[in-house]
Every structure is written in structure tokens, then in C-alpha cells.
Amino acid sequence: MTLKDIAEKADVSMMTVSNVINGKHKRVSAKTIEKVNNIIAEYGYVPNLSARSLTNKNSNIIGIIIFTYGNNDTDYLDENPYLHIMLQTIEVELRKNNYFTMIHSIVDKQDIIEFSKNWNVDGIIFLYPLPDDTLKALVAENICPIAVFDSRTNLPEVITVCSDDFKGLYLSTKYLINHGHSHIAFVSDYKENPLLTLRFNGYRHALEESGIPLRQEYIFPYASTYKEGIAAGKQIASLNTKITAAVTTADVSAIGLMEGARLGGYRIPAQLSVTGYDDLSLCQYTSPKLTSVSQNIRQKALCATDLLIEKIQTGTVAQSPHAVLDVEIVERQSVLSLI
Amino acid sequence: MTLKDIAEKADVSMMTVSNVINGKHKRVSAKTIEKVNNIIAEYGYVPNLSARSLTNKNSNIIGIIIFTYGNNDTDYLDENPYLHIMLQTIEVELRKNNYFTMIHSIVDKQDIIEFSKNWNVDGIIFLYPLPDDTLKALVAENICPIAVFDSRTNLPEVITVCSDDFKGLYLSTKYLINHGHSHIAFVSDYKENPLLTLRFNGYRHALEESGIPLRQEYIFPYASTYKEGIAAGKQIASLNTKITAAVTTADVSAIGLMEGARLGGYRIPAQLSVTGYDDLSLCQYTSPKLTSVSQNIRQKALCATDLLIEKIQTGTVAQSPHAVLDVEIVERQSVLSLI
DNA sequence: CTGAAAGCGCTTACAG
DNA sequence: CTGAAAGCGCTTACAG
Numbered sequence: 001m002t003l004k005d006i007a008e009k010a011d012v013s014m015m016t017v018s019n020v021i022n023g024k025h026k027r028v029s030a031k032t033i034e035k036v037n038n039i040i041a042e043y044g045y046v047p048n049l050s051a052r053s054l055t056n057k058n059s060n061i062i063g064i065i066i067f068t069y070g071n072n073d074t075d076y077l078d079e080n081p082y083l084h085i086m087l088q089t090i091e092v093e094l095r096k097n098n099y100f101t102m103i104h105s106i107v108d109k110q111d112i113i114e115f116s117k118n119w120n121v122d123g124i125i126f127l128y129p130l131p132d133d134t135l136k137a138l139v140a141e142n143i144c145p146i147a148v149f150d151s152r153t154n155l156p157e158v159i160t161v162c163s164d165d166f167k168g169l170y171l172s173t174k175y176l177i178n179h180g181h182s183h184i185a186f187v188s189d190y191k192e193n194p195l196l197t198l199r200f201n202g203y204r205h206a207l208e209e210s211g212i213p214l215r216q217e218y219i220f221p222y223a224s225t226y227k228e229g230i231a232a233g234k235q236i237a238s239l240n241t242k243i244t245a246a247v248t249t250a251d252v253s254a255i256g257l258m259e260g261a262r263l264g265g266y267r268i269p270a271q272l273s274v275t276g277y278d279d280l281s282l283c284q285y286t287s288p289k290l291t292s293v294s295q296n297i298r299q300k301a302l303c304a305t306d307l308l309i310e311k312i313q314t315g316t317v318a319q320s321p322h323a324v325l326d327v328e329i330v331e332r333q334s335v336l337s338l339i
Numbered sequence: 340m341t342l343k344d345i346a347e348k349a350d351v352s353m354m355t356v357s358n359v360i361n362g363k364h365k366r367v368s369a370k371t372i373e374k375v376n377n378i379i380a381e382y383g384y385v386p387n388l389s390a391r392s393l394t395n396k397n398s399n400i401i402g403i404i405i406f407t408y409g410n411n412d413t414d415y416l417d418e419n420p421y422l423h424i425m426l427q428t429i430e431v432e433l434r435k436n437n438y439f440t441m442i443h444s445i446v447d448k449q450d451i452i453e454f455s456k457n458w459n460v461d462g463i464i465f466l467y468p469l470p471d472d473t474l475k476a477l478v479a480e481n482i483c484p485i486a487v488f489d490s491r492t493n494l495p496e497v498i499t500v501c502s503d504d505f506k507g508l509y510l511s512t513k514y515l516i517n518h519g520h521s522h523i524a525f526v527s528d529y530k531e532n533p534l535l536t537l538r539f540n541g542y543r544h545a546l547e548e549s550g551i552p553l554r555q556e557y558i559f560p561y562a563s564t565y566k567e568g569i570a571a572g573k574q575i576a577s578l579n580t581k582i583t584a585a586v587t588t589a590d591v592s593a594i595g596l597m598e599g600a601r602l603g604g605y606r607i608p609a610q611l612s613v614t615g616y617d618d619l620s621l622c623q624y625t626s627p628k629l630t631s632v633s634q635n636i637r638q639k640a641l642c643a644t645d646l647l648i649e650k651i652q653t654g655t656v657a658q659s660p661h662a663v664l665d666v667e668i669v670e671r672q673s674v675l676s677l678i
Numbered sequence: 679c680t681g682a683a684a685g686c687g688c689t690t691a692c693a694g
Numbered sequence: 695c696t697g698a699a700a701g702c703g704c705t706t707a708c709a710g
Contacts, residue, residue, distance in 0.1 A: 013698075018688070046456035048456075048688070049457045049458055049688090050393045050687080050688090051389075051686070052689075054687080054702045055687085056688085056702085057702075066427065083422070083426070087405070087426065091443070102439055102440060103426065104439070104440070113383075118385055118388045120389060286624055351680075353704080354680075354681065354706085371679080388704095389702090390704040391705075393687065393688085393705095394686050394706080395704085395705070
């Protein structure tokens with residue numbers, strides 16, 4: 001069943017059917033519209049979007065780049081704890097705006113370009129930050145509007161949506177200070193990572209603001225994983241310092257930290273208060289339940305999607321293309337008040 | 340840059356370029372192949388797959404139906420704890436086989452049909468079971484090969500991939516029995532749900548096999564959520580029965596159960612042993628760490644994808660279209676041995 | 679081994 | 695308000 005078939009059944013031209021389908025009602029009489037619509041419904045006609053893409057030079061397809069893969073096939077698994085929320089939120093929002101969602105993994109920049117040309121993709125969303133020069137190269141190719149999460153690039157052509165990472169760690173550090181802590185460890189391998197560096201700066205700022213010295217020996221450069229968290233916890237427990245609290249840059253890291261400190265003989269939070277980052281649902285499943293910094297992931301996903309759609313449809317975005325969303329601290333049980 | 344442009348630059352016909360691109364090397368001389376490939380590389384030509392779809396009547400697009408949505412926009416969030424692993428695994432496998440992956444949510448059967456016609460989708464994967472009559476109706480429409488997870492339909496036209504749910508609860512129940520438990524609660528609202536009913540049957544079978552009577556009062560029909568788990572745990576703690584252990588059909592339910600029992604004054608696992616189901620990564624983050632039944636999700640995802648590809652390419656599948664994958668119990672700390 | 683032509687199912691000027 | 699024709703970028707018989 002094609003447009004042509006419908007046209008024949010309705011005894012009108014293909015163009016008329018096309019106009020009815022595309023809502024160009026100015027160009028067709030009400031009577032014809034009804035007749036055509038009835039026949040479309042009767043035969044269950046659905047337009048072929050490949051054909052439409054071919055003529056229109058756009059596809060209504062948005063590509064979502066879900067990860068970059070290296071050599072190991074399973075490297076990627078479990079990496080992005082937000083993947084399902086992001087994907088679901090983005091897909092629903094795109095669908096509301098008549099876009100279709102393709103997911104795609106890549107190995108390098110070239111993959112992205114090929115992919116976008118293959119389907120005349122209308123826009124691309126990267127679920128994770130890319131190096132600035134990769135983004136720049138992509139912009140130079142001028143393939144389609146691009147949105148990226150958690151990138152700090154200032155390229156005006158790319159839409160970025162971040163959360164306020166500086167504030168995130170400022171809040172968790174401040175929260176500990178407000179509860180009487182002043183010997184606060186920072187557990188994260190932040191150097192080389194712009195996002196984590198921002199969080200570190202938030203930590204530092206909170207200390208400074210309260211006149212608490214920043215001590216190098218309170219900085220524990222462990223990666224943000226459960227396993228590394230355990231190692232950090234063990235180390236802190238074995239060190240016999242004055243540390244009474246630790247901030248982290250990931251919930252799994254914080255959970256590992258609690259576990260490691262416990263293995264080192266500490267009671268949590270009695271001897272060590274801990275804060276997480278991400279506010280994953282598992283924060284409520286640990287004991288003590290984990291106090292954490294929450295990014296509103298749904299809001300981030302919607303923001304990126306809406307900006308991208310705006311850019312696709314109008315060629316530009318009214319506000320800044322670089323959105324920074326607020327964060328907040330979610331209080332649970334992993335911090336002991338010393339006052 | 341189109342096929343035609345390449346043909347002109349190479350001074351051959353479009354057909355020759357097409358044959359080179361599609362690897363039909365029998366029909367082109369080695370010299371021509373090289374010449375054409377060089378020009379393709381030089382200009383970074385990438386074929387337009389919409390055009391190809393249009394001629395070929397197939398698209399190399401596989402649709403993945405990620406969820407069905409109701410009235411509430413955010414109902415779906417957090418529903419499928421495996422979504423990210425499934426999606427990533429499937430996408431990589433499809434990509435290896437030259438397919439592209441579209442994700443799509445639906446509100447009803449009609450959506451699926453429209454979607455598949457829109458893009459001439461080559462196959463569809465449902466990430467969650469659909470009612471048998473919906474599947475039957477879909478098969479009747481004869482749109483494309485279909486694969487479904489966790490459906491027990493016996494329609495030979497649809498590929499199903501399940502894990503051995505009967506065995507799953509048989510294993511966890513048996514595990515408790517082997518550790519000296521005989522008063523074992525079953526916590527799950529299994530009725531009306533075919534998958535959970537299979538798990539219940541596994542529980543029942545393990546009891547029977549060991550000559551332990553099945554007691555109605557040991558069955559707690561709570562939904563498989565954290566919140567309901569808490570309620571169940573509180574109830575069990577308040578009941579003062581001989582129950583020393585409980586099996587569940589979800590990790591979050593088990594975690595809630597431990598929490599609820601604790602709130603009711605129980606120590607876990609000293610007074611109540613608990614097993615989960617799914618072996619989510621959060622099992623290792625709770626205390627005690629949760630013993631759980633593991634389905635190999637990656638394997639399930641690969642199995643469904645490979646069967647679907649086989650069916651698309653050969654029109655049928657060599658083995659049974661209904662795969663049931665093995666499960667195993669992952670031992671941690673939530674079960675106390677009474678012997 | 680290579681080419682010219684038709685056709686896939688749409689939309690868009692251009693006419694009337 | 696409606697139609698006939700061209701064209702989007704491919705592939706596939708059909709010829710040579």
C-alpha cells in the first residue's frame with residue numbers, strides 16, 4: 001500500500017494525498033481531506049519514511065551515541081549508571097516531536113561521520129563528553145546539530161548540558177562542615193579529568209570559605225569505582241589521621257569506601273562520615289543509607305533533547321547553547337553530626 | 340557526494356560502483372575495484388541508506404521496543420534494571436552484522452505495526468514479554484521476524500529467549516534447604532504473572548523434593564519492589580512464626596525484605612536468611628551482601644539477537660526458536676547456615 | 679567485465 | 695483547489 005495506491009482509490013492525485021498526510025490543509029478541500037483520510041484508515045496506510053528521507057534530505061532520525069568501544073567487547077558494560085533513564089527520557093521526548101531514535105556505538109570520529117551520512121541524521125546526542133578537538137572536528141564537518149552531556153567545551157555550535165559539578169562537591173563538603181567536620185578527605189582521581197577537577201574545586205572552595213586548610217595528605221586519588229573505593233577506605237582506616245569524613249565523586253566509590261573502612265575496623269558513620277555523588281537508587285539500599293549529590297538526570301536529558309530539537313528546527317537556540325543544571329544534596333544516614 | 344558522482348570521477352557506470360561497494364567482485368575487474376575504492380576513500384563517500392532501503396525493500400534497521408507507556412510520563416523509569424546491558428549488547432552484536440538499531444517505545448500494538456512499516460524494519464526485539472494474543476496478532480500482520488524476552492508463547496513464528504525461571508527458584512530454595520532451613524517463606528505476588536508462577540513452581544518443587552510441606556501461610560504475596568519488600572519484612576518479623584528464611588523473585592524485593600525485617604527487630608541473616616533474584620550489581624553493596632540467582636543477561640541478549648539475525652537472513656532458525664537459558668546461584672552473605 | 683534504463687515511494691516546484 | 699512531471703540516491707534485471 002503506497003501513496004500512489006491511496007491516490008488511485010481516492011481518485012485524486014498523489015500530490016493531494018501527500019498534502020493531506022502532511023497537514024497542508026490549505027491546499028485541499030475539506031471534502032477531499034475526509035475522503036483521503038478515510039481511505040488511509042481503511043487500508044492502514046503508513047508512509048514509507050525512507051522514501052520521504054530521500055526526497056527531503058532529512059530523516060527525522062536522531063542518533064544517540066551511547067559509548068565508544070575499545071578492544072574489549074565488554075568494556076562498556078555498567079559504565080553509565082544513567083543510561084536507561086537518559087535513553088528512555090530522550091526517546092519519549094523525541095517521539096513527541098516526531099523524531100526517531102537510533103542508538104549507535106562508535107570506535108572513532110570517522111564512525112560518527114559515516115553514521116550521520118548513512119542516514120542523513122538530523123541531529124546527534126552524545127551521552128558522554130568527547131575531547132574538545134573531536135567536537136571541533138565534528139563541527140567542521142558540518143554534519144548536523146550536536147548535543148553533548150557533561151562537556152565543558154565553549155564551541156558555540158555544540159549544545160552542551162552539564163550539571164553544576166563545582167556546586168555538587170561544594171554542597172557535600174559544606175554539608176560535612178555544617179555537621180561539625182573539618183578533617184575531610186577528598187577521594188577521587190580528579191586530575192586529568194575536567195569534570196572531576198571542577199568537583200575538586202568545589203571541595204576546595206568550601207574548605208576555604210570556612211577557613212579550613214586544604215591538606216595534600218587528605219587527598220586520595222583513587223578511581224571512582226567500588227573496588228578502588230574499598231582500597232581508599234582501607235587506606236584511610238589504616239592511616240590513623242584526624243580524618244572524620246570523606247567526600248567522593250561517585251556513589252559506588254562512596255559505597256566501596258564505607259566497605260573498605262569497615263574492613264579496616266571503622267564503624268560507619270561513627271568514625272567516618274561519607275558522601276556520594278549521583279544519588280543512584282542504590283543509595284537507599286546500603287547501610288547506612290548514603291547521603292549523596294543528586295543531578296536531575298531526567299531534566300538533563302530533556303534539556304539536551306529540547307535544545308537539540310530547537311536547533312534542528314530553527315537553526316539556532318534562543319538561550320545559551322551551554323546549559324548548566326542545578327544539583328542538590330539528598331540527606332540520608334551516612335554522615336554523623338559532630339555538633 | 341553520491342554514487343553517481345563517484346561513477347563520473349571513476350569514469351565507470353553507477354552499476355559498477357554499486358557492485359564494488361556491495362562486494363560483488365565477480366562482476367568487476369580488480370583494476371576497476373581499486374580505482375573505484377580509491378575515489379570513494381578520497382571523497383569520503385558514504386552510501387545513502389534511505390535510498391538503499393527504498394530499492395531493497397529492507398532497511399537493515401532493527402527496532403528494539405524498550406517499553407510500553409501508559410498515562411504517566413515517568414511510569415517507565417527504573418523499570419528494567421537490565422536495560423543498559425541489553426541495549427549495549429544488542430547494539431554491538433547488530434552492528435557487527437551490519438544492522439542499525441532504532442529504539443522505540445509504544446502505547447499499543449498499532450504503534451508497532453506503524454513503526455515497522457515506516458522504516459521497513461527488518462526485525463523487532465521486545466525487551467519484555469507481551470501478551471500472547473498481541474504476539475499472535477503481530478505474527479498475523481506478517482511484518483517482520485520478531486524476538487521477545489521472557490515470553491512463554493509457543494508460537495513457532497516468534498523467537499523467545501527466557502531464562503530458566505523454574506530452576507531459578509528451585510535453586511535458591513534448595514540452597515536454603517541445604518543450609519538447614521525448612522521454614523522458608525516465598526515472597527512474591529506471583530499469581531497472574533506466568534514468569535513468577537514458574538518461579539513459584541520451582542520453590543514448590545524444591546520443597547516437595549525434600550519432603551517439606553508447602554504452607555499457605557508462608558506465602559507472602561507482595562509485589563517485587565523495595566517498598567513492598569519492606570512491608571513483607573515487617574510482616575514476617577511481626578508474625579512470630581518458625582520462618583527462618585525467605586526466597587524472593589527480585590533483588591530489590593529481597594533488599595527491602597531485609598530492611599523491613601530489621602526494622603521489625605530482626606537481625607539478618609541471624610534470624611532471617613534471604614535470597615534475591617537477578618544478581619544485580621547492587622547485591623554486593625548491601626550488608627549482608629545478597630545471595631542471588633543470576634541470569635546471564637549478556638548471553639540472553641546475544642542469543643536473541645543471533646536468532647533474530649538468522650531468521651532475517653535465512654527465513655528460519657535451525658534450532659528451536661524458543662531458547663531457555665540456564666541460571667545459577669551466586670553465593671554471598673545473606674544466608675545463615677543452620678547446620 | 680561493463681552499461682543504459684527502469685523503478686523503489688515519496689515531495690516539490692511549476693502549471694492550470 | 696488539483697495534476698503531471700521531475701528528482702532524491704540507490705539496485706536490479708536485461709543487454710551486450
